[in-house]
Amino acid sequence: MKYLIGTRGSQLSVAQTNWVVSELKSENPDSDYEIKTITTKGDTDARPLFTINQKGIFEKEIDKAVAEKQVDFAVHSLKDVPSILPDDLILGCVPSREPYNDIFISKNGDTLETIPEGSTIGTSSLRRVVQVSRKRPDLTVKNIRGNVETRIKKVQDGTFDGIVLAQAGINRLGVNVKHTSLSTIDFPPSPGQGALGIVCRKNDQITISMLKKIEDQNTRLAVESERALSEFVDSGCRFPVGAFAQVNGENLDLTVVAYSIDGKQALIVNKSGPKSNSYQIGKEAADELQRKGVNDLAKDWRAKLDEWNKT
Numbered sequence: 001m002k003y004l005i006g007t008r009g010s011q012l013s014v015a016q017t018n019w020v021v022s023e024l025k026s027e028n029p030d031s032d033y034e035i036k037t038i039t040t041k042g043d044t045d046a047r048p049l050f051t052i053n054q055k056g057i058f059e060k061e062i063d064k065a066v067a068e069k070q071v072d073f074a075v076h077s078l079k080d081v082p083s084i085l086p087d088d089l090i091l092g093c094v095p096s097r098e099p100y101n102d103i104f105i106s107k108n109g110d111t112l113e114t115i116p117e118g119s120t121i122g123t124s125s126l127r128r129v130v131q132v133s134r135k136r137p138d139l140t141v142k143n144i145r146g147n148v149e150t151r152i153k154k155v156q157d158g159t160f161d162g163i164v165l166a167q168a169g170i171n172r173l174g175v176n177v178k179h180t181s182l183s184t185i186d187f188p189p190s191p192g193q194g195a196l197g198i199v200c201r202k203n204d205q206i207t208i209s210m211l212k213k214i215e216d217q218n219t220r221l222a223v224e225s226e227r228a229l230s231e232f233v234d235s236g237c238r239f240p241v242g243a244f245a246q247v248n249g250e251n252l253d254l255t256v257v258a259y260s261i262d263g264k265q266a267l268i269v270n271k272s273g274p275k276s277n278s279y280q281i282g283k284e285a286a287d288e289l290q291r292k293g294v295n296d297l298a299k300d301w302r303a304k305l306d307e308w309n310k311t
């Protein structure tokens with residue numbers, strides 16, 4: 001059987017799709033796979049990510065191609081996939097996850113703690129903006145666009161003194177760049193960070209069965225609880241929320257953090273339970289965030305976005 005795979009044309013997307021193909025080939029040696037790259041709004045719109053008023057800016061066009069049978073399935077970075085998919089599509093497979101932590105890259109090997117006062121840090125994620133500002137309020141945090149390799153070049157050419165990226169991105173690209181890991185206590189990652197999401201058609205049983213052979217059950221359960229949170233609390237590029245879940249034996253431990261847009265407040269919730277209740281654990285964490293006033297935190301994010309638009 002031959003399968004057509006949709007993905008973005010970025011080096012990272014192609015690298016992670018090639019990895020998926022190698023995993024699938026190992027389990028389905030008689031199948032063939034061809035990659036079709038598709039441009040998304042996130043690839044062409046140069047504005048700061050969180051000002052673009054569209055969920056799924058890095059995946060919508062690709063999932064449309066799946067729905068219209070132009071491709072058989074799509075490979076995404078899971079954190080770029082909205083928690084609610086169109087009715088005719090499903091998250092058909094979640095393979096094993098890369099580490100979900102963020103990393104800090106600077107030109108001279110400085111860490112986030114040692115980089116000189118007043119340095120300029122680049123990120124396109126509001127979550128990272130508030131997390132950097134909480135650790136180092138003296139630093140200037142500015143919007144950066146471009147793919148992983150472009151951002152690293154902007155540190156090396158001095159455009160930025162430092163940047164924050166996902167560990168998973170440089171791992172998958174095999175980029176050998178000096179960096180320091182950022183703790184998930186200070187930098188809880190985006191829900192689903194480090195994981196891949198393979199989207200296919202709900203009624204395509206042949207493709208689903210083929211994909212399931214590389215499913216990683218514990219990763220599925222962990223991201224299910226992180227994404228359940230996103231269903232109830234707006235997150236991603238537009239609202240600073242961090243979440244990470246760990247499966248320990250039969251248990252699942254979830255930590256979620258929501259920030260005020262100025263970074264001065266942080267609502268932290270820890271929830272644990274049987275890993276089979278992953279979705280419920282995520283929902284309970286969201287409910288507790290609501291009780292702690294998360295909606296009040298979001299109310300002034302638009303003013304901050306307008307301010308950011310001018311940077």
Ligand SMILES: NCc1[nH]cc(CCC(=O)O)c1CC(=O)O
Binds near residue numbers: 194195
């Ligand atoms: N759209 C940004 C994006 N989507 C996925 C990753 C990294 C890989 C991952 O989280 O799986 C990145 C880059 C980054 O955050 O550094």
